[in-house]
Amino acid sequence: MAGWDWNFELTQHSFPLRVYYEDTDFSGVVYHASYLRFLERGRTEFIRACGIDQQKLHRETGVYFVVRRMEIDWIKPALMDDELVVETAPATLRGASMILSQRILRGDEVLTTAEVVVAILKDGRPTRLPDSFRAAFGPS
Amino acid sequence: MAGWDWNFELTQHSFPLRVYYEDTDFSGVVYHASYLRFLERGRTEFIRACGIDQQKLHRETGVYFVVRRMEIDWIKPALMDDELVVETAPATLRGASMILSQRILRGDEVLTTAEVVVAILKDGRPTRLPDSFRAAFGPS
Amino acid sequence: MAGWDWNFELTQHSFPLRVYYEDTDFSGVVYHASYLRFLERGRTEFIRACGIDQQKLHRETGVYFVVRRMEIDWIKPALMDDELVVETAPATLRGASMILSQRILRGDEVLTTAEVVVAILKDGRPTRLPDSFRAAFGPS
Amino acid sequence: MAGWDWNFELTQHSFPLRVYYEDTDFSGVVYHASYLRFLERGRTEFIRACGIDQQKLHRETGVYFVVRRMEIDWIKPALMDDELVVETAPATLRGASMILSQRILRGDEVLTTAEVVVAILKDGRPTRLPDSFRAAFGPS
Numbered sequence: 001m002a003g004w005d006w007n008f009e010l011t012q013h014s015f016p017l018r019v020y021y022e023d024t025d026f027s028g029v030v031y032h033a034s035y036l037r038f039l040e041r042g043r044t045e046f047i048r049a050c051g052i053d054q055q056k057l058h059r060e061t062g063v064y065f066v067v068r069r070m071e072i073d074w075i076k077p078a079l080m081d082d083e084l085v086v087e088t089a090p091a092t093l094r095g096a097s098m099i100l101s102q103r104i105l106r107g108d109e110v111l112t113t114a115e116v117v118v119a120i121l122k123d124g125r126p127t128r129l130p131d132s133f134r135a136a137f138g139p140s
Numbered sequence: 141m142a143g144w145d146w147n148f149e150l151t152q153h154s155f156p157l158r159v160y161y162e163d164t165d166f167s168g169v170v171y172h173a174s175y176l177r178f179l180e181r182g183r184t185e186f187i188r189a190c191g192i193d194q195q196k197l198h199r200e201t202g203v204y205f206v207v208r209r210m211e212i213d214w215i216k217p218a219l220m221d222d223e224l225v226v227e228t229a230p231a232t233l234r235g236a237s238m239i240l241s242q243r244i245l246r247g248d249e250v251l252t253t254a255e256v257v258v259a260i261l262k263d264g265r266p267t268r269l270p271d272s273f274r275a276a277f278g279p280s
Numbered sequence: 281m282a283g284w285d286w287n288f289e290l291t292q293h294s295f296p297l298r299v300y301y302e303d304t305d306f307s308g309v310v311y312h313a314s315y316l317r318f319l320e321r322g323r324t325e326f327i328r329a330c331g332i333d334q335q336k337l338h339r340e341t342g343v344y345f346v347v348r349r350m351e352i353d354w355i356k357p358a359l360m361d362d363e364l365v366v367e368t369a370p371a372t373l374r375g376a377s378m379i380l381s382q383r384i385l386r387g388d389e390v391l392t393t394a395e396v397v398v399a400i401l402k403d404g405r406p407t408r409l410p411d412s413f414r415a416a417f418g419p420s
Numbered sequence: 421m422a423g424w425d426w427n428f429e430l431t432q433h434s435f436p437l438r439v440y441y442e443d444t445d446f447s448g449v450v451y452h453a454s455y456l457r458f459l460e461r462g463r464t465e466f467i468r469a470c471g472i473d474q475q476k477l478h479r480e481t482g483v484y485f486v487v488r489r490m491e492i493d494w495i496k497p498a499l500m501d502d503e504l505v506v507e508t509a510p511a512t513l514r515g516a517s518m519i520l521s522q523r524i525l526r527g528d529e530v531l532t533t534a535e536v537v538v539a540i541l542k543d544g545r546p547t548r549l550p551d552s553f554r555a556a557f558g559p560s
Contacts, residue, residue, distance in 0.1 A: 020464055022313065022457045024306035026360050031302060032207045033180065036173035037442045044440055055501060067172045069213045074206070080306050081475060160324055162317045162453065164446035166500050171441060177302045184300055195361060220446050221335060312487045313460065316453035346494070347452045353489045 012089050013046040019082040029077035035112045036072070039102050042086030043116070046100070050136045061130050062122045068097065069117040076111045078104070084111070091115075093134075096126035152229050153186040159222040169217035175252045176212070179242050182226030183256070186240070190276045201270050202262045208237065209257040216251045218244070224251070231255075233274075236266035292369050293326040299362040309357035315392045316352070319382050322366030323396070326380070330416045341410050342402045348377065349397040356391045358384070364391070371395075373414075376406035432509050433466040439502040449497035455532045456492070459522050462506030463536070466520070470556045481550050482542045488517065489537040496531045498524070504531070511535075513554075516546035 017038060025031040047054060047065075058064045078084055084106055091099040097119045104112040120129050128134075157178060165171040187194060187205075198204045218224055224246055231239040237259050244252040260269050268274075297318060305311040327334060327345070338344045358364055364386055371379040377399045384392040400409050408414075437458060445451040467474060467485075478484045498504055504526055511519040517539045524532040540549050548554075 018461075020457070020461050021305045021307070021311060022460065025301045026304035026306070026308050027204065027206075027301070028306050028308075033173050033176035033302065036176060037440070040173065040442065041438075041440050064167065066167075066217075067214060069211075071209075071211050073209045158321075160317070160321050161445045161447070161451060162320060165441045166444035166446065166448050167441070168446050168448075173442065177300070180302060181298075181300050307484065307486075313453050313456035316456060320453065344447065346447075349491075349493045351489075351491050354487060 012087065013042070013049055015042045015045045015086045015088070017041060017084050017086065019078055019080055019084065021080065023078075024080050029079055030082075032074055035074065035078075035104060035114075036070075038084065038086050038104055039112075039114055039116065040067075042088045042102060043100060043118070046088040046090070052133050052136050057130075057133055061133075063127060063130060063133075064121055066119045066121055067116060068119040070114055072112065072114040074112055076106075076109060078106060078111050082106055093129070095128055096120045152227065153182070153189055155182045155185045155226045155228070157181060157224055157226065159218055159220055159224065161220065163218075164220050169219055170222075172214055175214065175218075175244060175254075176210075178224065178226050178244055179212075179252075179254055179256065180207075182228045182242060183240060183258070186228040186230070192273055192276050197270075197273055201273075203267060203270060203273075204261055206259045206261055207256060208259040210254055212252065212254040214252055216246075216249060218246060218251050222246055233269070235268055236260045292367065293322070293329055295322045295325045295366045295368070297321060297364055297366065299358055299360055299364065301360065303358075304360050309359055310362075312354055315354065315358075315384060315394075316350075318364065318366050318384055319392075319394055319396065320347075322368045322382060323380060323398070326368040326370070332413055332416050337410075337413055341413075343407060343410060343413075344401055346399045346401055347396060348399040350394055352392065352394040354392055356386075356389060358386060358391050362386050373409070375408055376400045432507065433462070433469055435462045435465045435506045435508070437461060437504050437506065439498055439500055439504065441500065443498075444500050449499055450502075452494055455494065455498075455524060455534075456490075458504065458506050458524055459532075459534055459536065460487075462508045462522060463520060463538070466508040466510070472553055472556050477550075477553055481553075483547060483550060483553075484541055486539045486541055487536060488539040490534055492532065492534040494532055496526075496529060498526060498531050502526055513549070515548055516540045 019030055023030050023034040023037075044054070054065065084104055087103045087105065089101045089103075091101050097117055100116045100118060102114045102116060103110055120127055159170055163170050163174040163177075184194070194205065224244055227243045227245065229241045231241050237257055240256045240258060242254045242256060243250055260267055299310060303310050303314040303317075324334070334345065364384055367383045367385065369381045371381050377397055380396045380398060382394045382396060383390055400407055439450060443450050443454040443457075464474070474485065504524055507523045507525065509521045511521050517537055520536045520538060522534045522536060523530055540547055
C-alpha cells in the first residue's frame with residue numbers, strides 16, 4: 001500500500017568477497033555461520049551505498065539497526081578461495097523495521113538465500129528512521 | 141504420522157556456556173552470528189549425548205550432517221560474561237533429515253529461538269541414517 | 281627486584297574447553313587464530329578466579345585490560361572434539377602491565393605456548409591497577 | 421649466507437580490507453584475534469600474488485603451509501568501518517620455512533606489527549618447497 005511500504009532508491013546492491021581459511025571448517029567447506037558474516041558485510045555496504053553512515057546516525061539521533069529475524073537456506077557450499085557476491089535487495093521499509101532479501105552467489109550459482117528482518121531501534125525500543133535518513137532509502 | 145516421524149530418545153538437551161569477548165561486537169552485546177555458533181555447540185553436544193560419534197559415523201559409513209535451513213529469532217541480546225543455556229529439542233527424524241527446535245536462555249529469559257533443518261548426507265546426496273545409529277534417536 | 285614485581289596469589293589457573301566446528305578450518309585442524317580465542321577465555325577466567333570483575337572494575341574506576349604483545353608458538357594441532365586445557369600462569373605484575381605465561385594442552389601434550397603482555401589502561405593511557413583490585417593478585 | 425636464504429621476487433605486498441561488526445568486540449574496537457585473521461588474508465593474497473595456488477600445490481605435491489610462530493604487537497586499535505591495509509614483506513625463505521614481516525596500517529598509522537614463521541610441511545613433516553613453486557619466490 002502506498003504510504004505504508006517504502007521503496008528503496010537502491011533496488012539491488014552487490015558486494016564481492018573472497019573466502020579465506022577463517023571462513024571454512026574441518027568438513028572442508030565454508031562454516032554455516034560464516035555466511036551470516038558475509039550477509040552482514042553485504043547489508044553494511046548496502047546501507048553505506050544508500051548514503052547512510054551508521055555510526056553518524058547513532059551519534060546524532062541515537063538510532064541503530066538490529067537483526068531481529070532471519071530465514072536462511074544453505075543450498076550449496078562455498079569453498080576456500082571462492083569469489084562470491086552478496087546481493088542485497090531491499091524489500092520493505094516499514095515504520096520501525098525493514099525487510100531485506102539477500103543471496104550469496106558464486107557466478108550464476110545461488111549458494112545461500114536469506115530473508116532478513118532488521119529492526120530500527122532507539123534506546124532499545126522500536127523507532128521510526130529519522131526523515132533525513134529515510135530519504136536515503138527513496139521516495140514514499 | 142506414526143512410522144513416518146521418529147521420536148528421539150532424548151527429548152530435551154541442555155548445554156551451558158559462557159559469553160566471552162570473542163562473542164560480542166562494538167554495539168556492546170553479542171554479535172548476531174555468534175548465536176549460531178552457540179546453537180551449533182548445542183547440537184553437537186545433543187548428538188554426542190545421543191551416543192553418536194559424528195567422526196566415527198563419517199569414517200565408518202560416509203554419513204554426515206549439514207545444516208540446510210534455519211528460522212531464527214533474536215529476541216533479547218546476551219551480554220559479556222553472561223551464563224547461557226542452549227536447549228535442543230529434537231522435533232522430527234525424517235528419512236534423510238531431522239528438525240531440531242533450539243532456544244538460548246539466560247535464566248528464565250528466552251533470548252533466541254531457532255528451528256533448524258539438518259540434512260543427512262553421504263557423498264553429497266541425501267541418505268537415511270544407518271539403523272545402528274538411528275537407534276540412538278529412539279524407537280519408531 | 282623485590283617490591284617492583286608483584287607475585288600473583290593464584291600461581292596457576294586451568295580452564296577446560298572443547299573444540300567445535302567453529303574452531304576448525306578446511307585443513308582439518310583448529311584454525312591458528314582460534315587458539316587466541318582459547319587463550320583469551322583462559323585469561324578472562326583467570327582474572328575472574330582472582331576475584332576481579334572486569335566490568336565492575338571498568339565501571340567503578342575506568343580501568344581495563346588490553347593485550348599489547350604476544351609471542352606464540354603453535355607446536356601441535358588440536359582437532360575437532362578435542363578436550364583441551366588452557367593454563368594461565370601469571371609471571372609478573374608491573375606498574376601498568378602484567379605478563380602471563382599460557383599453554384594449551386591436550387592431556388600431557390603441549391599444543392601451544394604463549395607469553396602475553398597485558399596493559400592496564402584508563403582513558404587509553406597506562407595506569408596502575410587500583411590497590412583494592414591489586415590485592416586480588418596477592419601481596420607485594 | 422648467500423645460497424641459503426632466498427630472496428622473494430615480490431618484496432612488498434599490500435592488501436586492503438574493511439572492518440565490519442564481526443571484527444569488533446564490546447570494548448568498542450577490533451578484537452585482538454581478528455588482526456590474525458587480517459594477517460592471514462594478507463599472507464594468502466601474498467602467496468597468490470607470487471603465482472602459487474595453495475590448493476593446487478597441496479593436490480599435486482602434498483605440500484602445505486602452517487603458521488608455526490608469531491611475535492605480534494598491538495600498537496593502536498582499529499575501529500568499525502576503518503579501511504586498513506595489510507602489508508606483507510617476505511624476509512627469508514629457508515629450507516623448510518619462511519619468515520614474513522607483516523604490518524596492519526590505517527593510512528600512515530601502524531596499528532599492528534607481526535613477525536610470522538611459516539613452516540612448509542608434507543605429511544606433517546618439514547619439507548623443501550618444490551623447485552617449480554620455489555621459483556615463484558624469486559632467484560637464489
